[in-house]
Amino acid sequence: MKPEAMQTDAGGALTGDPSAAGAGVPLISVRDLRVYFQTKRGRARAVDGVDLDIRDGETVGLVGETGSGKSVTARSLLRLVAMPPGVLAGGQVLYRPKERCHPCAGTQCGACGGSGRRPVVCSSCRGGGCELCEHTGRQTIDLLRAPESELRRVRGDRIAMIFQDPAKALNPGLTVRKQVSEVFLEHRSGDLLRAAGLGDGDEVGTLMRRAAHQRSNALEWVLMKVRPFSRRRARLDAAIDDAVMAALADTRIPNPRKIMSSYPHELSGGMAQRVMIAQALACDPDLLIADEPTTALDVTIQARILDLIRELQAEHGTAVLYISHDLSLVRRICDRVAVLYAGELAEVAPVDELFATPMHPYTRGLLAAIPTGHQERGRLTAIRGTVPELIDPPPACRFHTRCDAAVDLCASREPTLTEHGTGERPHRVACFAYEDAAALNVEVRDLPVLERTDT
Ligand SMILES: Nc1ncnc2c1ncn2[C@@H]1O[C@H](COP(=O)(O)OP(=O)(O)OP(=O)(O)O)[C@@H](O)[C@H]1O
Numbered sequence: 001m002k003p004e005a006m007q008t009d010a011g012g013a014l015t016g017d018p019s020a021a022g023a024g025v026p027l028i029s030v031r032d033l034r035v036y037f038q039t040k041r042g043r044a045r046a047v048d049g050v051d052l053d054i055r056d057g058e059t060v061g062l063v064g065e066t067g068s069g070k071s072v073t074a075r076s077l078l079r080l081v082a083m084p085p086g087v088l089a090g091g092q093v094l095y096r097p098k099e100r101c102h103p104c105a106g107t108q109c110g111a112c113g114g115s116g117r118r119p120v121v122c123s124s125c126r127g128g129g130c131e132l133c134e135h136t137g138r139q140t141i142d143l144l145r146a147p148e149s150e151l152r153r154v155r156g157d158r159i160a161m162i163f164q165d166p167a168k169a170l171n172p173g174l175t176v177r178k179q180v181s182e183v184f185l186e187h188r189s190g191d192l193l194r195a196a197g198l199g200d201g202d203e204v205g206t207l208m209r210r211a212a213h214q215r216s217n218a219l220e221w222v223l224m225k226v227r228p229f230s231r232r233r234a235r236l237d238a239a240i241d242d243a244v245m246a247a248l249a250d251t252r253i254p255n256p257r258k259i260m261s262s263y264p265h266e267l268s269g270g271m272a273q274r275v276m277i278a279q280a281l282a283c284d285p286d287l288l289i290a291d292e293p294t295t296a297l298d299v300t301i302q303a304r305i306l307d308l309i310r311e312l313q314a315e316h317g318t319a320v321l322y323i324s325h326d327l328s329l330v331r332r333i334c335d336r337v338a339v340l341y342a343g344e345l346a347e348v349a350p351v352d353e354l355f356a357t358p359m360h361p362y363t364r365g366l367l368a369a370i371p372t373g374h375q376e377r378g379r380l381t382a383i384r385g386t387v388p389e390l391i392d393p394p395p396a397c398r399f400h401t402r403c404d405a406a407v408d409l410c411a412s413r414e415p416t417l418t419e420h421g422t423g424e425r426p427h428r429v430a431c432f433a434y435e436d437a438a439a440l441n442v443e444v445r446d447l448p449v450l451e452r453t454d455t
């Protein structure tokens with residue numbers, strides 16, 4: 001169906017409000033994602049059939065115990081899982097990009113709803129809706145199959161990631177300035193050249209980009225050192241310094257000028273984390289994937305980072321996939337939460353609903369394990385057992401070995417993620433306790449029974 005606000009005139013030119021093209025269509029649709037690892041002991045099914053949508057400007061929390069597949073899911077969106085040992089066993093990651101708003105050139109106007117960015121219209125149907133864009137009217141790229149060159153344009157620019165472990169993510173051999181400036185040179189060289197008072201197509205930008213990638217040849221090295229190139233290079237260098245300084249200062253890192261010339265091993269964990277955050281936020285991405293971004297930080301810096309992410313969302317309509325163990329944090333900042341257990345989604349729900357009426361026994365277990373002020377000292381509720389081996393996970397419902405309500409059916413059939421409730425954001429849960437016995441062709445007494453939480 002043609003989106004209402006996206007009509008084409010007789011000549012095929014777009015009219016109406018392009019910012020509304022595919023309005024309500026998810027920015028990212030993860031479909032049946034399966035990522036396995038080939039190990040000596042067998043194939044570990046780390047992510048096994050994950051389905052998840054992320055809408056423009058939405059913050060989706062991804063929670064689950066350690067080893068449940070949160071990081072592998074997140075890294076798979078940008079094809080950052082090394083293959084081998086990883087194996088992409090199936091699925092799609094559909095990304096619907098946005099671009100700088102043409103009327104305001106990104107300065108935020110009514111046409112783009114004040115975000116400075118608007119959806120890219122499908123070039124095949126010009127917003128009308130065709131098979132290529134799955135009738136959404138928005139350009140649609142399957143990131144799992146896109147050519148590497150296209151993926152490089154998306155990575156770090158349109159979709160940025162803050163990794164769980166900054167020590168591994170930063171290059172130990174490059175200064176902070178070099179690492180953050182690479183993002184600007186790769187994706188924002190036009191802006192940098194303009195800031196340096198040089199033309200958009202100035203060759204110095206190309207030469208510096210090649211130098212940043214260690215691709216310069218001998219002639220280029222010499223050229224950069226002689227006039228007039230050396231002067232233009234100095235101006236561009238100063239513009240890069242300003243951009244890197246501003247990005248670092250945004251994270252409230254102390255003494256950003258000194259940090260710029262430091263190497264990662266000279267930084268504390270919290271500082272390294274903030275350098276990575278500066279890198280990720282540099283290009284105002286459409287989607288920010290934050291994998292436990294504040295674990296290594298003290299609470300005041302944590303609050304500052306969360307504020308930063310929220311500012312970015314408010315200003316540019318950035319969507320966020322926020323991975324965390326900290327459920328109280330997730331409750332504060334997320335719109336929706338997806339609960340992952342042993343590589344499969346157990347439950348997905350709007351945040352208030354998930355905390356008020358958790359449906360899956362695993363979610364209930366996680367929530368019960370949050371310490372509260374009313375608890376007797378020294379006593380915490382824990383889910384019994386541990387996350388199962390992913391090489392040989394329990395058959396059928398993977399949680400049944402730890403579930404107090406499990407019945408025979410849970411060990412013999414696999415529950416599917418079923419929608420409960422209506423609306424744009426339904427509550428989805430994978431548990432037989434909420435299924436219809438007749439539809440499953442079993443007796444009511446064969447279903448597990450859970451206590452109601454909504455009374
Ligand atoms: N390179 C790899 N080779 C083999 N197995 C891997 C590899 N990377 C991840 N795994 C396995 O995939 C599963 C999911 O790992 P993942 O890192 O996604 O967990 P997680 O939910 O992010 O945990 P945490 O909360 O500890 O960060 C784990 O069982 C892990 O051992």
Ligand SMILES: [Mg+2]
Nearest residue numbers: 070071072164
């Ligand atoms: Mg992880």
